[in-house]
Amino acid sequence: MTTFPVDFSATCAATGELLPGTFAEATSDQIHSACQRAAVAAIELRSAEPQRLSEFLSAVATEVRARREAIVERCEQETGYVRARVEGEFERATGQLDLFARLAVERPWDRTAEDPADPDRKPFPKPRMTRRFVPLGPVAVFGACNFPLAISVIGNDFVAAIATGNPVIVKSHPSHPGTCELLGQAVKEAIRKTSMPDGTFELLHGRTPQTSLTLVQHPAISAVGFTGSPQGGRALAKAVLERDNPIPIFAELGSTNPVFLTREAIANRMTSIAEGFAASLRFGNGHMCTKPGVVVIHDDDAEAFINATKQILARQPDLPMLSGPIAEAFDRGVAKLRSAAEVKELFIADASSTDGPWHRGAHWFGMPVETAINDHWLHSETFGPLSILVRCPSEHDMIRVAEQFHGSLTSTIHCEDAKSAFCRRWRAVAERFSGRIVFNGWPTGMEIGAATQHGGPFPASLDASSTSVGHSSTERFVRPLCYQNWP
The missing domain is CATH 3.40.605.10 (Aldehyde Dehydrogenase; Chain A, domain 1)
Structure with a gap:
């Protein structure tokens, strides 16, 4: 008879303390x-x-x-x-x-x-x-x-x-x-x-x-x-x-679930888009397979969007990660971004206000398009409240970013006109690698129905x-x- 390691216990995510009860490893x-x-x-x-x-x-x-x-x-x-x-x-x-x-x-x-x-x-x-x-x-x-x-x-x-x-x-x-x-x-x-x-x-x-x-x-x-x-x-x-x-x-x-923000959408709805992004990023404290892990924006719109979003993220509390190992993996992902060339910290939650050992707040990093593509950040998923903003000098470069993805559970675009030349080009690319395409919304939150599709090309599934x-x-x-x- 083969036996595996003995009983184990669960931990409280908020405090790291052991919870009542033991559970036996199945033989x-x-x-x-x-x-x-x-x-x-x-x-x-x-x-x-x-x-x-x-x-x-x-x-x-x-x-x-x-x-x-x-x-x-x-x-x-x-x-x-x-x-x-x-x-x-x-x-x-x-x-x-x-x-x-x-x-x-x-x-x-x-x-x-x-x-x-x-x-x-x-x-x-x-x-x-x-x-x-x-x-x-x-x-x-x-x-x-x-x-x-x-x-x-x-x-x-x-x-x-x-x-x-x-x-x-x-x-x-x-x-x-x-x-x-x-x-x-x-x-x-x-x-x-x-x-x-x-x-x-x-x-x-x-x-x-x-x-x-x-x-x-x-x-x-x-x-x-x-x-x-x-x-x-x-x-x-x-x-x-x-x-x-x-x-x-x-x-x-899982996947990085890219979100593309067109110039027209930012001009008309920047505040609501910033609010939606911040809420989607922190939903379940970023523990969602559909978390918006990559946001792609025109460089001319980036600073205004960054400033609007930072004000919202600053008001959000730190919350516990699901477990100690997940918190440690999150910290490794943050450290990797912090040490990378051409990567800028846009927002880092104040760690001094945390209530427990696994509490983490929003972490947001920005980078130019060439860094995102050449250093493979578009495919780097960090489980938790972390996202990357990719700054592009042109709409052509935004399409170049879309063409880099291999497979994603979701892809999202904020656009004022679905028939515009950019939106049509983007959709044709997104259809190649997406399981679900979201128009003027956010990937977190999913209806369960006859038309639901939760999956996509590898590595999504x-x-x-x-x-x-x-x-x-x-x-x-x-x-x-x-x-x-x-x-």
């Missing part, structure tokens, strides 16, 4: 048992009536709502998010459960196609062909550190997999294991009350890479859903490819054709199957 035997039970459950779920899956998701929503206060309180402690932020995510997570309970019955992913038979066709009879979609099987889910409710135990991967008839094994995030445990208890109670198969769901704790690798390499696992760092996603993808039977992995990895959020996220966990001459 290889526990992982194997969970996967075996999921494989058995997959057989029953494969033929489960849609209404049964719907009722289970609704039961999960009910159990989670019954534990609201405990979940919100623990989540607030483990993340350092302000109460309103946690409560807003709680509503999103439970609303997502309600939505996918409905989609489980509507089955928008099951696009059945029929080709009728033609026994009289010459020279050979034509068989009857039916194409439909079937579940993949047990799905291993890795939740995000920045969305402990909506992209976690009961999050987007869970609801999409369950709605399409797949069991789920969640590897909890080590930054918020207590929150994960409370959510897992709610799911287990919903399983009991709805008489779902025992292997429909399992929660495994762990903070070592080996635990995650052991899970995704188990032969019973049929797909992987991951939200996290490029390094973590690529490590799991490598492990998946090295299996005897490689499986799909759907990994959302590993599969640019799929979305990890929205109705179409269900398509990741089914595959097409053709029946020939089946009665």
Whole structure:
């Protein structure tokens, strides 16, 4: 029997102190048992009536709502998010459960196609062909550190997999294991009350890479859903490819989410744009995969925009980072920019006013276009409240910047006329590398609906054709199957 390191505890993001409770690293035997039970459950779920899956998701929503206060309180402690932020995510997570309970019955992913038979066709009879979609099987889910409710135990991967008839094994995030445990208890109670198969769901704790690798390499696992760092996603993808039977992995990895500010927009709406940028940068204290990490502006407009934005950033309080390691990574990103040539500090939050060891405020750096392009700053994502302003001497150079991006979850433009020559040129470039294009808005904040697309070319995600959020996220966990001459 293989065992991994012993119990671990969660920390309070606001103070760095240990929180009550310990969590045991999953052993290889526990992982194997969970996967075996999921494989058995997959057989029953494969033929489960849609209404049964719907009722289970609704039961999960009910159990989670019954534990609201405990979940919100623990989540607030483990993340350092302000109460309103946690409560807003709680509503999103439970609303997502309600939505996918409905989609489980509507089955928008099951696009059945029929080709009728033609026994009289010459020279050979034509068989009857039916194409439909079937579940993949047990799905291993890795939740995000920045969305402990909506992209976690009961999050987007869970609801999409369950709605399409797949069991789920969640590897909890080590930054918020207590929150994960409370959510897992709610799911287990919903399983009991709805008489779902025992292997429909399992929660495994762990903070070592080996635990995650052991899970995704188990032969019973049929797909992987991951939200996290490029390094973590690529490590799991490598492990998946090295299996005897490689499986799909759907990994959302984040991006710098460039924002382009046209001269006309700055002339007409500079104050509101500055306010919107500052709010988007600090939403969740910059812990968003859609944070505006790069802003591109004409050099003639830069100073006025900088001055307006600095006044707003100066009024914003420092807030906790999600964990000690994330705070340390943020500090390394700041130090790298501070030591770089041709990079100027535009705004650095006053560290003397911080309330805890992991509190950080806004950090904003500026650089000329050639530095941004030649030193690869356009692709350098620092998780947290940090952004880069790229100053361009011409609109031609702004387009040059757009052409440097390889893949991004979002791209945004502030423009007064979508039919202008610049906006048309920019959109043609942005369509090559973006998963979502935002007009006169901000990338943070995302609707969950039939048209939602959360993904994009690498490094935004590993599969640019799929979305990890929205109705179409269900398509990741089914595959097409053709029946020939089946009665």
